[in-house]
Amino acid sequence: MASGNSHSHVQAASGPGHERSLWIALALTTTFMVAEVIGGLVTGSLALISDAAHMFTDTAALAISLAAIQIGKRAVDAKRTFGYYRFEILAAAFNALLLFGVAIYILYEAWQRMRSPQTVDSIPMLIIAALGLVVNLVSMRLLSSGKDRSLNVKGAYLEVWSDMLGSMGVIAGAVVIWFTGWTWVDSVIAVAIGFWVLPRTWLLLRDSMNILLEGAPDDVDVAEIEKALRELPSVDSIHELHVWAISSGKVSLSVHLVSGSGDLDSLVAEGSRILAERFDIHHSTIQPERVPCGQASETHRFE
Numbered sequence: 001m002a003s004g005n006s007h008s009h010v011q012a013a014s015g016p017g018h019e020r021s022l023w024i025a026l027a028l029t030t031t032f033m034v035a036e037v038i039g040g041l042v043t044g045s046l047a048l049i050s051d052a053a054h055m056f057t058d059t060a061a062l063a064i065s066l067a068a069i070q071i072g073k074r075a076v077d078a079k080r081t082f083g084y085y086r087f088e089i090l091a092a093a094f095n096a097l098l099l100f101g102v103a104i105y106i107l108y109e110a111w112q113r114m115r116s117p118q119t120v121d122s123i124p125m126l127i128i129a130a131l132g133l134v135v136n137l138v139s140m141r142l143l144s145s146g147k148d149r150s151l152n153v154k155g156a157y158l159e160v161w162s163d164m165l166g167s168m169g170v171i172a173g174a175v176v177i178w179f180t181g182w183t184w185v186d187s188v189i190a191v192a193i194g195f196w197v198l199p200r201t202w203l204l205l206r207d208s209m210n211i212l213l214e215g216a217p218d219d220v221d222v223a224e225i226e227k228a229l230r231e232l233p234s235v236d237s238i239h240e241l242h243v244w245a246i247s248s249g250k251v252s253l254s255v256h257l258v259s260g261s262g263d264l265d266s267l268v269a270e271g272s273r274i275l276a277e278r279f280d281i282h283h284s285t286i287q288p289e290r291v292p293c294g295q296a297s298e299t300h301r302f303e
Contacts, residue, residue: 019066021142021143021145022062022065022066022142022143023066024142025062025138025139025142025143025160026059026062026063026066028135028138028139029055029058029059029062029135029139029160030059032055032131032132032135033052033055033056033058033059035128035131036048036049036051036052036055036128036132037049037052039124039125039128040052042121042124043120043121043122043124043125043128044119044120044121044186045120045121045125045170045174045186046106046109046110046113046186046187046190047125047169047170047173047174047186047187047189047190047193048125048128048129048170049106049190050106050110050189050190050191050193050194051129051132051163051167051169051170051193053099053102053103053106053193053194053197055132055163056099056102057095057099057163057197057200057201058139058160058163060091060092060095063091064088064091064092064095067087067088067091071083071084071085071087071088082246083246085246085247085250086211086212086246086247088247088248089208089211089212089247089248090208090212092204092207092208093205093208093209093212095204096201096202096204096205096208097205099197099201099204100198100201100205102197103194103197103198103201106190106191106193106194107191107194107195109190110187110188110190110191110194113184113186113187114184114187119183120177120183120186122174122175122177122178123174123178125170125173125174125177125186126171126174126175126178129167129170129171129174130167130171132167132170133164133167133168133171136160136161136163136164136167137164139160140157140160140161140164143157143160144157165196169189169192169193170189170193172189173185173186173188173189207248211244211245211246211247211248214244215244216243216244217243217244217245217251220243220251220279220281221279222241222243224279225241225243225253225275225279225281226238226241228274228278228279229241229255229257229271229274232257232267232270232271232274233262233267233270234259234260234261234262234267235257235258235259235267236258236259236260237258237292238255238256238257238258239255239256239258239292239293240254240255240256240287240293241253241254241255241256242254242255243281250283251280251281251283252281252283252284252285253275253281253283253284253285254284254285254286254287255271255284255285255286255287256286256287256288256289256292256293257271257286257287257288257289258289258290258291258292259288259289259290260290260291264288264290265288267286267288268286268288271284271286272284272286
C-alpha cells in the first residue's frame with residue numbers, strides 16, 4: 001500500500017483589505033442597534049425593538065467576519081492542527097440560539113400588546129427608523145466592494161440588506177400610526193420582523209450544526225465527486241470517501257483509491273487536479289492502494 005498524498009490550499013475568510021470596511025460597518029451598526037433599543041423603550045414601539053433584534057444579526061455577522069480574519073492570522077499549533085477556524089461556527093451557533101430567544105420574546109410581547117394596546121409615539125419612531133435606514137445604506141456601500149470576493153463579507157452584506165427591509169417596514173408602520181392612530185400596526189410590524197428573522201436564524205443554526213457534525217456542505221455533491229473519482233484512469237474502486245468543512249468555505253476531503261495497475265503518483269496528482277478544478281476542493285488527502293485496505297470489498301455509495 002502506497003503512502004497517502006495531500007494537497008492543501010488555505011483560503012482566508014476575508015482579506016485584510018476588507019477589514020477597515022468591516023470595522024466601520026460594525027461600529028455604525030452596533031451604535032444604532034443600541035439607539036434602537038433605547039428608542040423602542042422610550043417611544044413604546046415594539047417594532048423598533050424587533051428591528052433592533054434583527055440589526056443584532058447584522059452586528060453578529062460583522063463581528064464574526066472580523067473574528068475570522070483575526071483568528072485566521074494565528075498559526076496552527078500541535079494541539080490545533082486545523083487552526084482556529086471553528087471559532088466562526090461556534091459563534092454562529094451561539095448567535096442563532098440567542099436570536100431564537102429574542103424572536104420568541106418579541107412574538108409573545110406582540111401578542112400581549114394586541115390584547116392590551118399601548119401608546120406609541122410615532123414621530124420619534126419614524127425618525128429613529130429613518131436613521132437606521134441610512135446606517136444600513138452606508139454599511140451596504142462599505143461592504144459592496146468585497147461581497148463578490150469574500151464569502152464572509154457577502155454574508156454580512158446580505159444581513160445588512162435584509163435589515164434595510166426591516167427598517168423600511170418600521171418607517172411604514174410609523175407613518176400609518178401617525179396618520180391613523182392605529183397603534184396595533186406597531187405590533188403587526190414587530191411580528192412580521194420576528195417571522196422574517198426566525199427562518200434565517202434556523203438556517204444559520206442548521207448550517208452551523210452540520211459543520212460541527214462534520215457533515216458534507218450543502219453546495220457539495222458527494223455523488224458527483226464519487227463518480228468523477230471512479231472515472232479516473234486505472235481506478236478499480238474507491239472507499240472511505242469523506243467530505244466535510246472546518247468552517248464556511250473551507251471544504252476538506254479524504255478518500256482511498258484502489259488501482260491494481262498504473263502509476264499511483266500520477267493517479268493522486270490527477271485526482272487532486274479534478275477535485276480542485278471541478279469541485280473547488282483544494283484541501284484533499286488521497287490514499288492510493290493496490291488492494292483495498294483491510295481487504296475491504298464494500299465501497300461507499302452516495303445515491
